[in-house]
Amino acid sequence: MEFDPETDEDADSEADARRSERTSRRTDGREDAAADVTPATAEPNTASTTATPAAENEATATEIAAGATETDTAVTFDRDGLRAGFLKTIPVALGIGGYGIAFGILADQAGLSVAEAALMSATVVAGASQIVAVELWADPIPIAAVLVTTFAINLRYSLMGAALQPWFKRLSATKVYGSLFVMADENWALTMRSLKSNTGYGAFLLGSGIAVWLAWVGATIVGSVAGGVIGDPTTYGFDFILTAVFLSLAAELWEGQSSLLPWTVSLATALITAELVPGRWYILLGGLAAATVEVIRRGE
Amino acid sequence: MASDALTLSLDPLVVAVVLAMALITFLTKVGGIWLVRRFELSDRLEAGLTVLPGAIVVAVIGPELAAGGPAEWAAAGAVLLVMWRTESILLALCTGVIAVVAFRAIF
Numbered sequence: 001m002e003f004d005p006e007t008d009e010d011a012d013s014e015a016d017a018r019r020s021e022r023t024s025r026r027t028d029g030r031e032d033a034a035a036d037v038t039p040a041t042a043e044p045n046t047a048s049t050t051a052t053p054a055a056e057n058e059a060t061a062t063e064i065a066a067g068a069t070e071t072d073t074a075v076t077f078d079r080d081g082l083r084a085g086f087l088k089t090i091p092v093a094l095g096i097g098g099y100g101i102a103f104g105i106l107a108d109q110a111g112l113s114v115a116e117a118a119l120m121s122a123t124v125v126a127g128a129s130q131i132v133a134v135e136l137w138a139d140p141i142p143i144a145a146v147l148v149t150t151f152a153i154n155l156r157y158s159l160m161g162a163a164l165q166p167w168f169k170r171l172s173a174t175k176v177y178g179s180l181f182v183m184a185d186e187n188w189a190l191t192m193r194s195l196k197s198n199t200g201y202g203a204f205l206l207g208s209g210i211a212v213w214l215a216w217v218g219a220t221i222v223g224s225v226a227g228g229v230i231g232d233p234t235t236y237g238f239d240f241i242l243t244a245v246f247l248s249l250a251a252e253l254w255e256g257q258s259s260l261l262p263w264t265v266s267l268a269t270a271l272i273t274a275e276l277v278p279g280r281w282y283i284l285l286g287g288l289a290a291a292t293v294e295v296i297r298r299g300e
Numbered sequence: 301m302a303s304d305a306l307t308l309s310l311d312p313l314v315v316a317v318v319l320a321m322a323l324i325t326f327l328t329k330v331g332g333i334w335l336v337r338r339f340e341l342s343d344r345l346e347a348g349l350t351v352l353p354g355a356i357v358v359a360v361i362g363p364e365l366a367a368g369g370p371a372e373w374a375a376a377g378a379v380l381l382v383m384w385r386t387e388s389i390l391l392a393l394c395t396g397v398i399a400v401v402a403f404r405a406i407f
Contacts, residue, residue: 116315123319126329129325143320150324154329157325157332158328161330161331176330177330177334185360240372241393243364247361250358252383259354262355267362270360283356290351294348
């Protein structure tokens with residue numbers, strides 16, 4: 001739960017007044033509250049402070065009720081976070097359903113049975129690597145190529161997972177690793193958004209991951225059964241959803257001047273790497289280059 | 301290709317390869333945080349970690365948009381505009397998808 005030091009002073013005022021005041025105060029409170037747990041994220045991120053959909057307003061109300069006795073930006077792992085993660089991911093999960101159908105069709109064309117395609121979606125839960133794997137699929141199965149490619153495409157998740165550590169460090173290993181099983185690009189992005197705005201929802205990743213998992217596995221089965229009956233998902237613009245999710249997130253993560261250097265380094269590295277190296281290494285290298293530059297900058 | 305008889309079939313070799321993919325993927329997902337959980341992080345290293353979200357997001361978007369064309373670029377602009385004005389991710393998403401379909405029809 002988020003805690004604003006100022007919330008205590010508001011304890012006796014009207015609930016409505018508190019709610020609206022609180023929205024405007026989140027930015028002010030963040031610097032103090034965030035400093036205890038995540039020193040390096042203490043810069044106020046004004047872009048993400050305005051509560052948007054209903055779920056977030058609800059969260060704010062809960063925070064007012066619970067927050068008055070807390071003294072820290074504690075990251076909790078509870079039903080509220082699970083629910084918030086699940087609900088906020090539903091619109092994105094619809095888009096993932098589009099990808100899932102495409103994957104199911106490809107898997108069917110590659111000769112995988114419906115059960116085999118569903119098993120892959122249920123246990124691997126990583127769209128890009130699955131699509132590439134079924135494109136490599138042949139008879140006999142090129143096992144080494146499939147496994148090495150899977151590793152290379154998914155290595156970026158190591159970096160994404162590590163980025164959650166400032167919030168996850170007080171959660172048990174079971175909760176952390178269990179949540180990471182259902183981590184995909186989209187729900188990682190939504191989770192970062194939630195945690196960065198100090199909701200303290202440790203279970204957000206698991207909740208959003210469950211929504212992603214259900215959509216992904218369900219759509220895989222639909223695509224695999226329907227085969228070529230359904231057309232190309234680009235017709236409906238589904239292929240643009242991942243880019244749109246990340247663009248929205250970029251707009252929120254932008255912290256002004258302090259973001260400029262790491263973002264430029266990452267963008268340049270990613271663009272050059274994408275030109276020179278096949279696969280998705282560019283994501284990993286872009287992130288690593290930016291982190292390295294930041295570590296050097298802090299040392300000066 | 302999926303005839304009724306084949307729908308539920310599970311070839312042992314296919315299952316083995318799929319489970320190996322699953323294990324490898326799980327290791328990539330937990331590997332990074334496993335490392336940083338085991339070792340006490342210096343402030344500098346933690347500062348490096350906190351720029352990761354933005355940096356990864358930019359690294360995903362850059363080549364993705366570079367591979368696209370005017371339709372994707374215009375739709376990307378629409379997403380940023382809606383996000384900047386409304387800060388609603390749902391609205392931005394819907395705008396992006398509708399815009400990309402529309403712009404692809406135009407360009």
